[in-house]
Amino acid sequence: MHTKKVSITDVAHRAKVSITTVSRVLNNFPTVSERNKTKVEEAIAFFKFKPNVSAQRLAKGVNNSIGLVMPGYPGIFYSFYAIELIRGVGHGCETAHLDMVFHITNGFNPLNSSSVGGVIFADIIENRKQVESALAMGTSSVVINNKVEDLDVSYIAVDNTRGGEIAADYLVSLGHNRIATVTGNLNTQSGLERFEGFKKYLQKKKVNLPTEYVYQGDYSRRCARVAVEQFLKLKEPPTAIFAASDDMALEIIAALLEKKVKVPQDVSVIGFDDNPACLYGSVALTTIKQPLFQMAEESVRLLSSLMSGEIKTKKHIIMPPELVIRESCAPPKK
Amino acid sequence: MHTKKVSITDVAHRAKVSITTVSRVLNNFPTVSERNKTKVEEAIAFFKFKPNVSAQRLAKGVNNSIGLVMPGYPGIFYSFYAIELIRGVGHGCETAHLDMVFHITNGFNPLNSSSVGGVIFADIIENRKQVESALAMGTSSVVINNKVEDLDVSYIAVDNTRGGEIAADYLVSLGHNRIATVTGNLNTQSGLERFEGFKKYLQKKKVNLPTEYVYQGDYSRRCARVAVEQFLKLKEPPTAIFAASDDMALEIIAALLEKKVKVPQDVSVIGFDDNPACLYGSVALTTIKQPLFQMAEESVRLLSSLMSGEIKTKKHIIMPPELVIRESCAPPKK
DNA sequence: CTGAAAGCGCTAACAA
DNA sequence: TTGTTAGCGCTTTCAG
Numbered sequence: 001m002h003t004k005k006v007s008i009t010d011v012a013h014r015a016k017v018s019i020t021t022v023s024r025v026l027n028n029f030p031t032v033s034e035r036n037k038t039k040v041e042e043a044i045a046f047f048k049f050k051p052n053v054s055a056q057r058l059a060k061g062v063n064n065s066i067g068l069v070m071p072g073y074p075g076i077f078y079s080f081y082a083i084e085l086i087r088g089v090g091h092g093c094e095t096a097h098l099d100m101v102f103h104i105t106n107g108f109n110p111l112n113s114s115s116v117g118g119v120i121f122a123d124i125i126e127n128r129k130q131v132e133s134a135l136a137m138g139t140s141s142v143v144i145n146n147k148v149e150d151l152d153v154s155y156i157a158v159d160n161t162r163g164g165e166i167a168a169d170y171l172v173s174l175g176h177n178r179i180a181t182v183t184g185n186l187n188t189q190s191g192l193e194r195f196e197g198f199k200k201y202l203q204k205k206k207v208n209l210p211t212e213y214v215y216q217g218d219y220s221r222r223c224a225r226v227a228v229e230q231f232l233k234l235k236e237p238p239t240a241i242f243a244a245s246d247d248m249a250l251e252i253i254a255a256l257l258e259k260k261v262k263v264p265q266d267v268s269v270i271g272f273d274d275n276p277a278c279l280y281g282s283v284a285l286t287t288i289k290q291p292l293f294q295m296a297e298e299s300v301r302l303l304s305s306l307m308s309g310e311i312k313t314k315k316h317i318i319m320p321p322e323l324v325i326r327e328s329c330a331p332p333k334k
Numbered sequence: 335m336h337t338k339k340v341s342i343t344d345v346a347h348r349a350k351v352s353i354t355t356v357s358r359v360l361n362n363f364p365t366v367s368e369r370n371k372t373k374v375e376e377a378i379a380f381f382k383f384k385p386n387v388s389a390q391r392l393a394k395g396v397n398n399s400i401g402l403v404m405p406g407y408p409g410i411f412y413s414f415y416a417i418e419l420i421r422g423v424g425h426g427c428e429t430a431h432l433d434m435v436f437h438i439t440n441g442f443n444p445l446n447s448s449s450v451g452g453v454i455f456a457d458i459i460e461n462r463k464q465v466e467s468a469l470a471m472g473t474s475s476v477v478i479n480n481k482v483e484d485l486d487v488s489y490i491a492v493d494n495t496r497g498g499e500i501a502a503d504y505l506v507s508l509g510h511n512r513i514a515t516v517t518g519n520l521n522t523q524s525g526l527e528r529f530e531g532f533k534k535y536l537q538k539k540k541v542n543l544p545t546e547y548v549y550q551g552d553y554s555r556r557c558a559r560v561a562v563e564q565f566l567k568l569k570e571p572p573t574a575i576f577a578a579s580d581d582m583a584l585e586i587i588a589a590l591l592e593k594k595v596k597v598p599q600d601v602s603v604i605g606f607d608d609n610p611a612c613l614y615g616s617v618a619l620t621t622i623k624q625p626l627f628q629m630a631e632e633s634v635r636l637l638s639s640l641m642s643g644e645i646k647t648k649k650h651i652i653m654p655p656e657l658v659i660r661e662s663c664a665p666p667k668k
Numbered sequence: 669c670t671g672a673a674a675g676c677g678c679t680a681a682c683a684a
Numbered sequence: 685t686t687g688t689t690a691g692c693g694c695t696t697t698c699a700g
Contacts, residue, residue: 005472007678008678013589017686018687018688019678019679020679020680020688021685021686021687023679023680024679026678026679033685033686048470051677051678052392052676052678053446053448053678054389054392054677054678055392055678055692056677057388057678057692058386058692058694059677059679059680059692060387060679065435083417087411087438090438091438094438099435100435100436101399101434102424102436103433103434104428107691110388112384112685114386114387115387133382136382137384148496193341201669213337269669341693342693342694350669351671352670353693353694354695354696355669355671355696357694358669358695360695361695366669366670367669367670370669370670384691385694386693388693388694389692390674390695391694392676392677392678393675393694393695394695445690502674528685556684578682586686
C-alpha cells in the first residue's frame with residue numbers, strides 16, 4: 001500500500017489550473033470562478049488531498065496551535081481544578097479552530113515553545129523559568145489562575161479575595177459571629193487571598209476572629225480533620241467554618257458528623273471551588289464557585305488575539321467567584 | 335519590544351559558518367569540529383535561537399507530533415479511564431520526544447490528521463469514520479482499548495475476557511458457588527467480554543449461573559443499586575457478586591451495607607478497573623486491574639515505530655489484566 | 669570536516 | 685479572475 005504523498009501540485013495538474021488557484025480555493029478566496037473552484041474541489045476529493053500543515057504554517061509564518069502547559073505533580077489529573085482547565089482550554093480551542101498541544105511539564109523538559117503559536121501556562125508554581133523563556137522568545141503567552149505582577153505577561157485569574165469576602169459576608173448575614181476558618185496553603189496566592197478577603201471582611205463588620213479560630217491548613221483533607229478536633233475542643237466552638245476548598249469542607253463535615261455535631265444545625269460549613277463532589281456528600285455543600293472552565297476558555301480567546309496581534313498590550317483579567325447556596329449553612333442556634 | 339525572529343541564517347552569520355553547519359550542530363551530527371560547534375553554540379545562546387519547527391518538519395518530511403483523539407461525551411474527564419489514558423499517552427510522548435495534540439472530538443470537527451504525524455484513537459465508539467479517514471490518508475494510527483478486527487489498523491487492548499475469568503476464578507477458589515454478576519453495558523466490547531469470560535469460566539467449573547444471578551447493567555451506579563435489591567429478594571441470594579466496574583462495585587457495597595448486609599462476611603464483591611476510589615470506600619475493594627496507563631504508554635511506542643516506518647505491518651497487542659486482592663472478598667459463610 | 673544549492677509544500681505579492 | 689515567481693526556515697545531497 002503505497003500512498004504517495006499527494007501535494008498541491010498534483011491537484012493543480014489534475015484540475016488543470018495553477019497551484020495558486022488551488023491554494024486560493026483551499027483558503028476560501030472569493031476570487032475564484034465557480035468553474036475552477038469546482039474542478040479543484042473535484043481533484044482534491046479525487047486525491048483525498050489534505051494540505052501539509054507544516055508547509056502552510058511555514059509559508060504563512062503563523063502557527064495555529066497553542067500549548068497548554070501544566071505541572072505534572074502527582075495527582076494533578078485527579079484534581080477537579082486541572083480537569084476543568086483542560087476542558088475549558090479544549091473547548092476554547094475547538095471553537096477557535098486551534099490545535100491544543102498538551103504538555104505536562106515535569107519541571108524540566110519544557111515545551112518547545114517554538115513548536116506552537118502561543119502558550120497557556122496553568123498553575124505556574126515552580127515553572128516561572130518556562131514562562132520567562134517563552135516571553136524572551138517573544139512567544140505569546142498567558143498565565144491562568146495566577147496574578148503575576150512581576151512578569152510582563154497577560155494573565156487571567158479568579159478574584160480569590162472577593163471569594164473570601166463573599167463567604168464571610170454570607171456567614172455574617174446568616175447571623176453568625178463565631179466564625180472559624182481552615183485556610184489553604186498560605187504560600188499559594190489563592191490560599192492567602194481567600195484568607196485575606198475573609199479576614200478583612202470580618203474586621204470591617206467588627207466580627208472578632210480570634211487566633212484559635214484560624215487553622216492554617218494546606219488544602220489537604222488531613223489538616224481539615226485536625227482543625228475540626230481543635231475547634232471542637234474550644235470552650236466556645238465556632239458556629240460556622242469557612243474552608244478554603246471544597247475538599248477540606250467535605251472532610252470537615254465528615255469529621256463533624258462523626259463527632260455527632262450536626263451540619264448545618266450545630267455548625268455551618270462553607271467551601272470553595274464548587275467541585276462536583278459537593279453534591280455527593282451527606283450534606284450538599286454551600287460553596288464559592290470559581291469560574292474555572294470559563295476562565296480557561298477565556299484564556300484561549302485572549303491568547304488568540306495576542307497571537308494575531310489584535311491586542312498588543314498585556315491584559316489582565318480578574319473573574320468574579322460566586323456564592324452557591326446549598327444545604328451546609330444555616331443561621332446559628334439561638 | 336521588537337523580537338525580530340532570528341533564523342538559522344543569523345546564527346550562521348554570527349558564528350561565521352554556513353547554515354549547513356548550524357543545521358548539523360542542531361541535529362547533533364558527529365562531523366562538526368569542536369571549534370565550529372562551540373562557535374555555533376555560542377551564537378545560538380546569544381540569540382536564544384530555537385529552530386522553527388514547521389520548517390524542520392517540512393524539510394524533514396516528518397511530523398513528530400501525535401494526536402490523541404477522545405470522545406467528548408459529558409463526564410469523560412471525570413472518568414478514571416480517560417485520565418489514565420491521557421496520563422499514559424502524555425508520559426509516552428514525553429519520553430519519545432513527541433508533541434501531544436489533544437483533541438476532544440464531539441463527533442464532528444475531526445482532528446485534521448494532516449497536522450500530526452500519527453494519531454491515537456481512544457475509545458472509538460461512534461467515530462469509526464475518523465479512523466477510516468485517517469487510514470485512507472495513510473496517517474499512522476493506533477486504536478486503544480478496542481479490538482477492531484474489521485478495520486486494517488493497529489490496536490492495543492486489554493484482555494477483558496481474561497479479566498472476567500480471573501474474577502470468576504478467584505471467587506470460585508474462595509469457595510463460592512452462588513455467584514452473581516452485574517454486567518457492564520453489553521453493547522460495549524468491554525462489557526460483553528468481561529461477562530463472557532466470567533460466564534465461560536463458571537461453566538467450565540460447573541458452577542451454575544442462573545439467569546436471576548445475571549443483572550444486565552450499563553456501568554451506571556444506579557443500575558448497581560437496582561441489581562442489589564433484586565439479588566437480595568431471591569430465596570437464595572448470591573454469596574458473591576462480580577461487578578464489571580469498580581464504580582458499580584462500590585455502589586453495590588454501599589447498597590449492601592445500607593441493607594445491613596456485611597461485606598465481605600455475608601457477601602463478597604469484586605470489581606473491575608482498579609480505580610483509586612477503590613481505596614476510599616468503607617471496604618477496600620478487591621478488583622481486576624487494567625493496565626490503562628501502560629497501555630496508553632505502549633500505544634505511543636507502537637505509533638512511533640509505525641510512523642518511523644520501523645514497523646510496517648499492523649500490530650495487535652493484548653494486555654493482561656491482573657487480580658488485586660483487598661478486603662471485599664472472603665470465603666462464604668458455612 | 670565544510671559549504672553551495674536544491675528542494676520540502678505552500679502562500680503572497682505582483683503581473684497579466 | 686488567473687498564473688508566475690519568490691520566498692518561509694530548515695535539511696540534505698553532492699562536491700570539495
